[in-house]
Amino acid sequence: MSGLGLGLGLGLGGHRIVDRYGNMPATFTVTSGDGTKYVRVKVSETTTVTPAGGTSIRIGTTGEFVTTPLTLVANTYQDIYFNGAGSFTIPRRKLVTYLNLYNLGSSVIRGNITGMKLTYLYLSSIGSSVITGDITGMKLTYLRLTNIGSSVITGDITGMKLTYLWLSMMGSSVITGDITGMNLTYLALYSIGSSVIRGNITGKKLTALVLNDIGSSLTYGTNLLNITNSYGIQLLGDTVFATAAEYARLIHDAANATWSGAYPFRIDAGTNDNCPDWDEVKADVATLLTKAAWTIIPSAWLSANGGTWPEDWDEYTGE
Amino acid sequence: MVAHGQKIGMNTQENKMYYIIKNGNQVLHTGMAEPNTVGTQYELLWFDTEAEMLQYIQDNNLEIVEVEDEIN
Numbered sequence: 001m002s003g004l005g006l007g008l009g010l011g012l013g014g015h016r017i018v019d020r021y022g023n024m025p026a027t028f029t030v031t032s033g034d035g036t037k038y039v040r041v042k043v044s045e046t047t048t049v050t051p052a053g054g055t056s057i058r059i060g061t062t063g064e065f066v067t068t069p070l071t072l073v074a075n076t077y078q079d080i081y082f083n084g085a086g087s088f089t090i091p092r093r094k095l096v097t098y099l100n101l102y103n104l105g106s107s108v109i110r111g112n113i114t115g116m117k118l119t120y121l122y123l124s125s126i127g128s129s130v131i132t133g134d135i136t137g138m139k140l141t142y143l144r145l146t147n148i149g150s151s152v153i154t155g156d157i158t159g160m161k162l163t164y165l166w167l168s169m170m171g172s173s174v175i176t177g178d179i180t181g182m183n184l185t186y187l188a189l190y191s192i193g194s195s196v197i198r199g200n201i202t203g204k205k206l207t208a209l210v211l212n213d214i215g216s217s218l219t220y221g222t223n224l225l226n227i228t229n230s231y232g233i234q235l236l237g238d239t240v241f242a243t244a245a246e247y248a249r250l251i252h253d254a255a256n257a258t259w260s261g262a263y264p265f266r267i268d269a270g271t272n273d274n275c276p277d278w279d280e281v282k283a284d285v286a287t288l289l290t291k292a293a294w295t296i297i298p299s300a301w302l303s304a305n306g307g308t309w310p311e312d313w314d315e316y317t318g319e
Numbered sequence: 320m321v322a323h324g325q326k327i328g329m330n331t332q333e334n335k336m337y338y339i340i341k342n343g344n345q346v347l348h349t350g351m352a353e354p355n356t357v358g359t360q361y362e363l364l365w366f367d368t369e370a371e372m373l374q375y376i377q378d379n380n381l382e383i384v385e386v387e388d389e390i391n
Contacts, residue, residue, distance in 0.1 A: 262347055262361075285358070294340050294359040296352055314363040316336075316354030 021115025022094030027087055028111040030055045032128075035065060035083035037107040042098030044117065046074045047091060055086030082109065104129050113153070123148050135175070145170050157197075167192045168212075179218075188231065189214050213237035220246040225257035232263030232292060240269050248276040248284075254292070255284035262293035270298035278302070286310040337366040339375070346376060346383045 028039060033055065048069040051057045056065035058081050059072070065083045072078055072090065077098070082088060090096060093115040100122040101109070113121070113133030121138075123131055124146040131148070135155035144166040145153055153170070157177035165182075167175055168190035175192070180199035188210040189197055197214065202221025208229030211218065213236070220241050227233065233254055241247055247270065254265055265288055278301065288295055289312060340348040342361045349372065354365060366372040376383065 262342075264348070289358050289360055293347055293361065294357055294363075296357050299334070299353045299356045302355060310358065312360075313358040316365055 021112075022117065023092050024115055026090040026093040026096055026111065026113075026116065028082070028089070028109050029087045030082050030107075030109050031085055032106060032108040033082040033084055034107060035081055037104050037109075038079040038081045039109070040077055040079050040098070040100035040102075041072065041090070041096055042077055042120075043072045043074060043090065043095045044097050045095060047072050047095050049080055049088050049090050051082075051086060051088045053086030054084050055088055056083045057081060057088050082107070099123075101126050101129065101131065121145075123151065123153070126151065143167070143175075145173060145175070148173065165189075165197075167195060167197070170195065186229065187211070190236075208232065210234045211236070211239040214239050216240050216242055220250050222249050223253050225253050226260075227254075227257055227263055227292075228260040230261065230263050232259075232265055234264060234266040234268075235270075236266070236268045238269055240271070241274060244274050244276040247274060248281050251276065251281050251284045251288065255287040257291070259291040264294055264296070265292035266294075266296040267298060268296065270301060272300050275301040282310050286312070289313070337369050337372040339364045339366070339372060339381075341381060344379070344381050346381045349383075 049057065049072050050069040051067050056067050057070060058065045059070050059078050065081070080088065094117045096116040097118060098120040099113060099116065099118055102122060102124045104126045106127065107129070108127065109129045111131050113131060113135070116138070118135070118138045118140055120142040121135065121140060122142070122144045124144060126148055128149060129151070131151040131153065133153060135153060135157070138160070140157070140160050141162055142164040143157065143162055144164065146166060147169045149171060151171065151173065153173040153175065155175060157175060160182070162179070162182045163184060164186045165179065165184055166186065166188040168188065170192055172193070173195065175195045175197070177197060178199040179197060179201070184204045185207050187201070187206060188208060190210060190212040192214065196217055198217045200219045200221050202223060204223045206223055206225050207227060208231045210231045211234070215238055247267070285295065289310065334353045335351045336354055337349070337351055338357060339346055340359050340361050340363055347361060357363060364375070366375065
């Protein structure tokens with residue numbers, strides 16, 4: 001009963017955020033723009049984007065930059081190129097369902113995403129640009145925040161139906177939430193600072209799994225892995241699963257996975273406390289060696305449990 | 320470096336060495352790790368220093384086609 005109450009509370013809170021801010025304009029303020037960079041959006045209904053204060057815009061790579069309103073067609077990817085200092089505005093934030101800012105170089109833009117009804121948010125390598133806002137209550141299926149500098153994105157992802165989650169180098173941003181039950185096909189959490197992502201990695205058809213410095217906030221169940229991403233499978237930094245059984249399952253899943261290329265399987269962290277019985281997992285490791293380009297396991301595991309090396313493991317002899 | 324016969328303990332920076340994973344004349348990956356903790360289907364070479372590793376790559380005209388390993 002209490003769980004139901006909590007769930008309703010979170011949901012309503014999210015709706016309140018969208019409702020309160022959704023009718024506010026989505027204004028992007030430009031302090032530096034040379035016309036080569038863009039903001040990619042989708043909107044849920046046909047609307048306008050209006051430049052002001054000296055900024056000129058165009059939709060796409062052709063045509064003249066103008067200082068008059070342009071039409072944004074519904075449900076279509078549209079790149080808003082911006083040139084010169086000033087701003088441009090979409091009349092209501094809740095119309096914006098897709099937002100992508102990438103590799104902005106020396107262009108500098110500011111904006112607030114709170115109240116947008118985003119299903120897709122991609123912010124990556126945005127330099128000195130500052131995007132702020134709260135994603136709580138959005139129905140995101142794709143979330144990537146990487147190398148976002150001084151931008152501050154906050155919110156709770158619990159209950160979202162994410163299929164893609166990549167958080168890294170997020171500065172002061174704080175994203176929290178439980179990923180249990182999400183049908184993720186991609187999970188990368190790397191240097192996420194004060195953010196806390198928790199839950200159980202299970203039942204997911206992951207194409208990549210990268211976890212760095214997230215402590216023990218996640219547990220590992222069993223997954224149908226299909227490794228098609230060059231990051232492969234990597235547990236780095238202080239990332240640990242609490243039990244040996246979880247590592248044994250991960251190694252087993254990786255050994256039984258499809259690997260489409262020469263990608264790594266790498267576990268840097270791990271102690272004797274969570275060391276799988278080496279002889280039990282040896283056959284899986286031997287299989288894994290034929291699939292992953294290279295396999296790294298914690299040395300603590302190899303000096304414990306009396307196990308023996310898998311055949312063909314390239315053992316260093318010190319010579 | 321790790322002396323011959325030395326027991327490898329917990330991961331520490333001191334115990335790590337540089338390594339190359341190569342396939343023919345292509346370098347698939349370079350990295351640092353404790354000896355014996357890396358297994359691969361390709362050729363694995365260990366070096367005491369980064370300089371030695373880079374010199375080996377240069378001397379043998381190896382092509383670096385490194386698989387992406389660091390996430391940004």
